[in-house]
Amino acid sequence: SDQTKKKEELLQGICELLKENVRYYDWVGFYFHNGDKDELILGPYAGAPTDHTIIPFGKGICGQVALSNQNFVVPDVQAQDNYIACSLNVKAEIVVPIFINGKNIGQIDIDSNTADPFTKEDEKLLEYVTAQVAKFI
């Protein structure tokens, strides 16, 4: 529908804005809980296409956040045993959940080709972004 298209354009714009304006954000995308299935589905993103358009709950950094309902900051992806590699260039990742009425409905996922780049400021920025997204999604 037009409404869905509008929302997707807004999410796409957020991905591009973040990727273009933060040097160490190399891939920015949204994953959403896929209906009542225990899996995530890829939404709008900016950066290289990924094969991982569906991620089961519990799998990888994203799948773990679907269950933990908490930010997950990974300074070194190689040190994680439950990690799904999208690109060999990626060194670090941050995932922040999106809540609507306290329910985890998805997340923003950012990959960085820079080692250990994320600080509390990134978490704050992304929590702000996810709170705004929760209002219109």
Ligand code: SME
């Ligand atoms: N690295 C993620 C998979 C998604 S890609 O980064 C786009 C993970 O481990 O869940």
